Amino acid sequence: MAELNLILLGPPGAGKGTQAERITEDFNLPYIATGNILRAAVAEGTELGLKAKGYMDAGALVPDEVIIGVILDRLQESDAQDGFLLDGFPRTVPQAEALGAELKELGRELTAVLLIDVSDDEVVRRLSGRRVSAKTGRVYHVEFDPPKREGVCDVDGSRLIQRDDDKPETIRNRLSVYHESTEPLVGYYTEEGVLRRFDGERPPAEVHDHIRAQIATLRLEDRL
Ligand code: ADP
Ligand code: AMP
Numbered sequence: 001m002a003e004l005n006l007i008l009l010g011p012p013g014a015g016k017g018t019q020a021e022r023i024t025e026d027f028n029l030p031y032i033a034t035g036n037i038l039r040a041a042v043a044e045g046t047e048l049g050l051k052a053k054g055y056m057d058a059g060a061l062v063p064d065e066v067i068i069g070v071i072l073d074r075l076q077e078s079d080a081q082d083g084f085l086l087d088g089f090p091r092t093v094p095q096a097e098a099l100g101a102e103l104k105e106l107g108r109e110l111t112a113v114l115l116i117d118v119s120d121d122e123v124v125r126r127l128s129g130r131r132v133s134a135k136t137g138r139v140y141h142v143e144f145d146p147p148k149r150e151g152v153c154d155v156d157g158s159r160l161i162q163r164d165d166d167k168p169e170t171i172r173n174r175l176s177v178y179h180e181s182t183e184p185l186v187g188y189y190t191e192e193g194v195l196r197r198f199d200g201e202r203p204p205a206e207v208h209d210h211i212r213a214q215i216a217t218l219r220l221e222d223r224l
Helices: 016-027 034-044 047-058 064-075 093-105 120-128 168-182 184-191 204-223
Strands: 004-009 031-033 083-087 112-117 130-133 139-141 195-199
Touching: 004 016, 004 184, 004 204, 016 031, 016 083, 016 112, 016 139, 016 204, 031 034, 031 064, 034 047, 034 064, 034 083, 047 064, 047 168, 064 093, 093 184, 112 184, 112 204, 120 130, 120 168, 168 184, 184 195, 195 204
Parallel strands: 004 083, 004 112, 031 083, 112 195
Antiparallel strands: 130 139
């Protein structure tokens, strides 16, 4: 069966993590989320974490030279050989170029870049109400997707926290960083013919249905 090499693109809070949980289950793909990798590194106090923390707290991007090698190495691991779902990478044109060069060298190609489109106002609403379990990574929203018991993860009962960078001033900074550094990737991947756009303002289940149908179609086309 053909590989599914997928990227989730969209502003912070678009619902990439929410959809990733469903897509990885549908298609049995390893989920590679740069934000999660970096937050784990910060929590463990590794060299990567020490380098990344200041940028993350400010809502800025970690420099390309710090992140590119980490993700390209991760793609070499055995679970990513038959496909992957990347979330949060690439976030700049140089990151996209580095990924493209690496895949080319390995004789692989991107299946699709899934753009989840959401307005800035909606991003602010979503990020200010986002709660996550630091243990399971499951994402909730106090209003749009509350846990069964307030403040507690449905999966294992762990405590839900608000991410440090989900504070109003940082959210605004992250949005402007997205528009300036990451949004150019929409044009970049449109030109490559792999961009697929989804209306991220629909309810999570609807966004998921659209994405799943699109991936199923791409798979079918590939087999014909
Ligand atoms: P991202 O990974 O793109 O930063 P998340 O998946 O963490 O975004 O979602 C951000 C917040 O928005 C979370 O609190 C999540 O529960 C909520 N959310 C995700 N998708 C939707 C949706 N389609 N409608 C309403 N809220 C959503
Ligand atoms: P996220 O969980 O995707 O919202 O990412 C949280 C933070 O991690 C971002 O605000 C950046 O500081 C950092 N980060 C995640 N992915 C990247 C990337 N590809 N390039 C640079 N910084 C990143």
